[in-house]
Amino acid sequence: MKKNPLRILWLILGFAAIGIGAVGVVLPVLPTTPFLLLASFCLAKGSEKFHTWFTGTKLYKNHLDEFVQNRSMTLKTKFSLLLPASGMLLLAFAAMPNWYGRAFIIFLIIFKYVYFFTRIKTIPVEKS
Structure with missing residues (x-):
């Protein structure tokens, strides 16, 4: 995986999406799954460890x-x-x-x- 200059931004977006997805678990108006999928995408872009773990x-x-x-x-x-x-x-x-x-x-x-x-x-x- 190449060094990504936007790594910090991807990590912040990933953790924010996890937070919004967690809120969506208790609020029926807010969908959980799309935010968790977004979090997975963002964390894979921002973290080589997460990308390696997920692909394994x-x-x-x-x-x-x-x-x-x-x-x-x-x-x-x-x-x-x-x-x-x-x-x-x-x-x-x-x-x-x-x-x-x-x-x-x-x-x-x-x-x-x-x-x-x-x-x-x-x-x-x-x-x-």
């Missing part, structure tokens, strides 16, 4: 490593990412009181699957 995790190796290197995923990986996200969107669909919101959620579900199967190459599972 089982989660990264199982789901993101192949995508980052080759812009490809196995079918199993695609479905392990798409199905839980679709389940959460279907819960939001059930809770949505208006049809505009429901139509948008259906659009998101369809867009996710179209993107994953047209823009991300599907590779066979390597046999060990």
